[in-house]
Amino acid sequence: MADPALRILLVDQNVTRASILEEGLREAGYTNVAVVRDMQNLLRRIVDADPDVIFIDLENPNRDVLEQMFQVSRCVRRPVAMFVDHSDTDMIRAAVESGVGAYVVDGLRKERVKSILDMAVSRFNAFSQLRDELDRAKQELEERKIVERAKGILMKERGLSEDAAYSLLRKAAMNENRRLAEVAQSVVTAARLLK
Amino acid sequence: MKLILGFIPLLDCASLVVAAERGFAAEEDLELALVRETSWANIRDRVVIGHFDAAHMLGPMAVASTLGIGHVKVPVIAPFALGLGGNAITVSLRLWEQMTSEGAAAESDPGTHAAALKRVVATREKARREPLTFAMVYPFSCHNYELRYWLAAAGIDPDREVRLIVIPPPFLVDALRAGQIDGFCVGEPWNSVAVHAGVGTIVTATTAIWPFSPEKILGCRLEWAQRHPKQLASLLRALYRASQWCEEPENRAELATLLAQPRYVGAPADLLRQALEGQLTLTTHSKPTRLENFYIPVRHNATFPWVSHALWFYAQMLRWNQTESRADHLAAVRTTYRPDLYRAALAAINPDIPVGDSKTERFFDGQTFDPTQH
Structure with missing residues (x-):
């Protein structure tokens, strides 16, 4: 069961992902979640939040900053170990593969961390999916624009109707076993070169 | 065989890039997939869990990982050094x-x-x-x-x-x-x-400060090295030949252009070239100054994994309270650097391999570090 008293600190400069993760943790019953987006005064923020576990986005180069703070953490009397158990590479693997790093304060029991780590990992994966979908949508939009431009070129150069221009592109794509957008790109590039 | 290698965008990832891009890996039947990373902690984690077969790594990181200082204890070895200085x-x-x-x-x-x-x-x-x-x-x-x-x-x-x-x-x-x-x-x-x-x-x-001081090493898990001894030896030969290529003055311009690409270091080619030539501009508007032996890809046994380097790093970990001294540490530190694997892989192509595993390290203030005392 989620322990609402557990203090969790998220270090993530990506606002969207941080809020997805924060929301997920709250839904799971962890109400004590603090988020750090600004890397300035990170040590101060950690001391203030006094977390049991810290999550950080692995694409964040500031991960090395955090590691050093743990090295010198003796001076702030907050010894921190990474990942729970020194032999549990499966847990590390799951975390690293999803893109989330977990730092666990000494003394926190493994079972308690496991459930929030699982939660964080699934949320991070959900975010990556969301990002992939966004990228795909963006790419589709780009491709549609290219096809429109290629159609325009064919209509102008060959005096074709819009439908005829589109059919011509599709036919070429099928014959050459290439994607419509690739053929359209060739038309646009060729038109530019022949100008 | 395909090997996945992690690296951080810095000048001394050069021999990895050249091995992959100029055919030295292919000559050894290796295909190198280089993955650019954003933090040293990621490099270590991805080596430890097996995402990377090997990586461009900080020398002391291999020692810390083997001893389990600051992180999980996973034996990581350094069978090859990626140049000196820089x-x-x-x-x-x-x-x-x-x-x-x-x-x-x-x-x-x-x-x-x-x-x-x-x-x-x-x-x-x-x-x-x-x-x-x-x-x-x-x-x-x-x-x-x-x-x-x-x-x-x-x-x-x-x-x-x-x-x-x-x-x-x-x-x-x-x-x-x-x-x-x-x-x-x-x-x-x-x-x-x-x-x-x-x-x-x-x-x-x-x-x-420390003439002929080491920098990055090729790091991999001990367990990986034991499972793939042939591939590791092939990789060392590819890296050695790539390091020789990097050392040649006539290749520097090409190397600087190669490294300047955003997928590798992503910095201006002229600055990278100056560093490769050891001609650094020390202050704004001044003329470049020639720094002797600033970055050495292969000369002076620059690719040899000196055990004295590993021991010096460990001595610094103790000096600066990163760890407590333990009886079993010294033996573990000694086995992190692997001149034996280096010799076995390169005996046929490198005629100048040192006979000893350690040397006396000398510093600018006249101090020496003699590993026979450790």
Whole structure:
């Protein structure tokens, strides 16, 4: 069961992902979640939040900053170990593969961390999916624009109707076993070169 | 066989890039997939869990991982060194001005520079001003230890009289510009980038502090090396030939252009070329200064994994309280660096392999580190 008293600190400069993760943790019953987006005064923020576990986005180069703070953490009397158990590479693997790093304060029991780590990992994966979908949508939009431009070129150069221009592109794509957008790109590039 | 290798965008990832791009890996029937990483902690984790077969790694990181200091204990070995040198210490223009008024000059030796810095530090302390802040890139790094060695040699306590923090290389120049830090120790091209941006002065190459000092190594899990001895030997040969290629003066322009690509180092080719030639512009608007043996890809046994390097790193971990001394540590440190694997792989193509595993290391202040005493 989620322990609402557990203090969790998220270090993530990506606002969207941080809020997805924060929301997920709250839904799971962890109400004590603090988020750090600004890397300035990170040590101060950690001391203030006094977390049991810290999550950080692995694409964040500031991960090395955090590691050093743990090295010198003796001076702030907050010894921190990474990942729970020194032999549990499966847990590390799951975390690293999803893109989330977990730092666990000494003394926190493994079972308690496991459930929030699982939660964080699934949320991070959900975010990556969301990002992939966004990228795909963006790419589709780009491709549609290219096809429109290629159609325009064919209509102008060959005096074709819009439908005829589109059919011509599709036919070429099928014959050459290439994607419509690739053929359209060739038309646009060729038109530019022949100008 | 396809090998996945991680690297951090720095000058000394050169032999990995060249092995992949100029056919040296292919000659050994290897296909290298290079993955650019953003932090040293990621490099270590991805080697440890097997995402990477091997990686461009900090020498002290392999030792720390083998001993389980600061992280999970997973034996990581260093069978090959990725060149010597390539680091420098850069300070802000304001700190440089204060140092020159305390006796430092552009061509001073590291001892004179450090003595001037000591006087600046003492003046600040007397005026009850905030201590100076220096940045380096990782707690278990040559940069951290070289910077500390240089400061301590002048009587500056690196833990009390200055602040030492970690900042990732791409953020260092901005931090110096913003006044968040007063100086840093990092590998090229980041010192030159700071000078070029008009925000810093290079005070010393770390090879002036510790001549022929090591830097990155090829690191892999011991367990991986035991499972793939042939592939590892092939990789070492590919890297050795790539390092030879990097050393040739006529290849430097091509190498600089190759590394300048955003998927590798992503810094201006002319700055990378200067670093490869050991011709650094030390301060804004000055002419490049020739630094002897600044970055050595292969000469002077630059690819040999000296056990004395590993032992020196361990001595620094003890000196700066990163770990407690333990009876079983020394043997573990010795087996982290693997000259035996190096010899076995390269005996046929490198006629100059050292006979001994260790050598006496010499420092700018006249001190020596004799590994037979450890």
